[in-house]
Amino acid sequence: MTNVLYQHGTLGTLMAGLLQGTASINDLLKHGDIGIATLTGSDGEVIIVDGKAYHANEHKEFVELVGDELSPYATVSRFTPDKTYSTSNKPSAEVYDEVKEKMLSKNLFSAVKISGTFKKMHVRMMPGQEPPYTRLINSANRQPEQIEKNIKGSVVGFFTPELFHGIGSAGFHVHFANDDRNFGGHVLDFEVSDVTVEIQNFETFEQHFAVDDEAFTNTDIDYKDIAKEIRQAE
């Protein structure tokens, strides 16, 4: 299938505190070469770019993953851009506005990859929880942040349409990996110098559930306030 966005788990379920990893990084790489994820315990930020998976943790370490690590929530796709253009010298809010104009529709999922030189890159890394897990908002409120200036790399991630808030985070949810592969994280904001922007529009959103995880199948999940908690945490 082409133009399929594959997701394992949901952001809502993660926010509700079901943090046990249920899909391996190698499994995820079968469904795409670009993507975002987290590991068991919602430990850090996974960045999948050019078919490789990297991990940025709360200690500001950045490593390539081996493949057998487990993820409770991941979104990946085979990246085949429908639109490519260049842009320069503007803050992330303006870059996102441009991408929204160039996406086929705000009612569809899209992937975006922004590669080149960034004047500023501001990221955070979710601190991992140990069992017993609690609602993610607890660890989201104590995330370390990091800012780098004049850095080359790629922003990768997805646009989620408003109706799917809860399944993902409505709007853009993007991670960053630098070209030296030693810095990255969940993107808070940035400023581009000169970048290439690539956009893929998705016809199909494939939601995979952790059917073999009894913590998921047997739990009465409390989704109350999830929409609000996602807005606060993301």
Added chain:
Amino acid sequence: MTNVLYQHGTLGTLMAGLLQGTASINDLLKHGDIGIATLTGSDGEVIIVDGKAYHANEHKEFVELVGDELSPYATVSRFTPDKTYSTSNKPSAEVYDEVKEKMLSKNLFSAVKISGTFKKMHVRMMPGQEPPYTRLINSANRQPEQIEKNIKGSVVGFFTPELFHGIGSAGFHVHFANDDRNFGGHVLDFEVSDVTVEIQNFETFEQHFAVDDEAFTNTDIDYKDIAKEIRQAE
């Protein structure tokens, strides 16, 4: 792929008044042999059972569809039940409670087929709108209902987990076709005499969007109150 629930369009988008059909019944039948849908204008109730598609309209007519009719919102699957059991002499609320106990999880989508003799079957048929379309709640408020007693047939449809309310209708959303194929509709409630219940649990939910429909891709859809309107209408 097995155990995939395929959906074209979303209930939220339908409720917001985007009622133009965008997938043909023949296209839908490629993705499943059991299912529920509506036609352009949200005209009536489509029941897909045993690989054939039927239509119940507001005039209480019931016909087999030809295949080139278009649907704005449809949910279908290849039915391969994971669990089969018999039950008798109880109202729909109790039947649903039993099904919920026997589904793998309330956090997954499931298909259900309930076949046999029903003491009572209470259905409604959505009146079709003509363009310019309005929010569905307007036509939902003037739906004719129909009750039949001691009737043989099949209830078919799906369970949607709470987090996906808006994408579908949280809980059970089922339609009915009698064995004589001359009566059916959207199920409001029923009472079983003796029936066989079959349940399929889904590992994957495949959401397909109407990427070629400019009314969908170019509209700023107002999803405010959609969750509430779905609860009122369904």
